[in-house]
Amino acid sequence: MRILHTSDWHIGRTFHGHSTLDALRGVLDALIAQVREHAVDVVVVAGDVFDSAAPAADCYTLLSDTLRGIRESGARVVVTSGNHDSAARLGFQAALLRDGIHVLTDPLAVGTPITIDDAHGPVHIYGIPFLEPALLRHVWPGIRTQEAALSHAMDLVRADLASRQAPGARSVAVAHCFAAGVEPTPLLERDIQQGGLDVVPLAAFDGVDYVALGHIHGRQQLAPHIRYAGAPLHYSFGEGHKPRGSWLVDLDADGLAEVTWVALPIPRRVVTLTGPLDELLADTRFADDEQAWVCAEYTDDLPQRDPLRRLQARFPFCAKVVHTPARTAEASARTYVERVRSARSDRELVTAFLQHVREGAGPTEREQELIDDVLAERVRVEASA
Structure with missing residues (x-):
């Protein structure tokens, strides 16, 4: 079975006041083409489908078009909700969706998989929506942290696998959380803490063949079978050096066989340029950045007059200007x-x-x-x- 692992689409997010909807549509169209090209069987979307709990109508249109395009390309789809999504809004029409599109937003259904067969038998895909401990205490007594919530969810997954009495059954877990072992990053989404009890240890995910994670916007491999795919677009200047794409996951008769990276196109590069303002305005070494999204950090000792307007004359997509003067040795000491x-x-x-x-x-x-x-x-x- 071939699975394409993607996450954190954040449909509806703006980039420094600019809509990203058209750019995201182009990238998701490329993802649909990759589904056909690589003969993908299942596309997994690991949370944060939308950027807000109340997305605009055109965001739903893009989601519907993309899910339909994936399904028409021959793949089934498993979608879970993230901390940015409203589980109720994302999942309200789940029962009405066409065959082969599964939207999993109910924590009480965590131990019930979507089972898809291939030539080697069944593969059980367990969708774990974002688990907010405060909202689960009445159904899962004693749950106080993300670690406890995810550990309990995975206990339900392991119990279901054991109850099937099928030794060697292949399985995939899909979750949206901050897992231990992630590299230090400024890209953590709001509402999930990096430190303390909200970090989920990798051991919590024992017992499945592959774990498709969402929440971190850059691809990361925590273990050969535990990975983040990252977001399909660059949503901040801090993400500019991170590649965009998805993981192509191959399962054979024995479990995980191979994982490869499939890059997505980047509609407009994201760059940070540093130097004196006059240099940024004239230096030819910045010529290749003139059509990129630009964050300009100008290092003049004093603030300069109207820097954004002047920079946009050369860089039409300059979206952010920061004054970062170099401190003198005396000022630092x-x-x-x-x-x-x-x-x-x-x-x-x-x-x-x-x-x-x-x-x-x-x-x-x-x-x-x-x-x-x-x-x-x-x-x-x-x-x-």
Whole structure:
């Protein structure tokens, strides 16, 4: 059996105020083409199908078109809900969907698999929707953490597998969580903590042939059979270096046989450019980035006038500008209090203040003239008083 593992579509998310719907549609169309090209049997979507609990109508249209396209390409689909999804909204028409499209959002059905047969027999796919401990305590007493919730869910999976009395039965678990062993990353989605009790140990997933995880936006391999596929689009500048795609998972008669990466097209690159503003505006080494999404970090000592408008004249898709001046050695080594205490005159005191509020940049030549004029006037007024 061949399974395509994808996740975190986040239909409806914006990128610095810009809609991503058309770009995502193009990428998901490419995914549908890959389903046909690689003769995929099942597509697994591991949560965060939508970006919000109340998606707009055009988001539902894109989801419906994509699920229909996958099914018409010959694959079945198993979808679970993530922490961004409303399980009720995502799953409200699950019973009405056409044959071969399964939307799993009910925690109480965790131990009931979608069973699909191939030449070697059945493969049991267990969908685990995002499990919010606070909402499960009345049905799963004692559940207080993500670790406890996922461990209990996997206990139900293992119990179901054992009850089938089919030694060697192949199985896949689909979950949306933060699993132990994930590389440190700023890309964690909201509502699931990185530290403490909300980290799910890999041992919780023992007993199945493959674990398709969602929630992390970059692909990661935690174990040969436990992986994150990441998001199909770059949804932040911090993700720019992460490839986009899906895992192609092959199961043979004995279980997991092979996992390969299938890259997706990137509609528009995401880059972060750093340097003085004039350099960003003119340097030819940035020519290849002129049609990319750009985050510009300009390093001038002082804030510059209207940097976003000026940068967009060269980079039409410049979406973010950050002033990141390089601190001087003195500014890095000495605190503001130390500089004030060492000032021997009012002139040095003003200079110390400007260096503090301007990341190490002291007064310009013209500013120094104005400071000297003000201080001289102060001396004149005090002398005449």
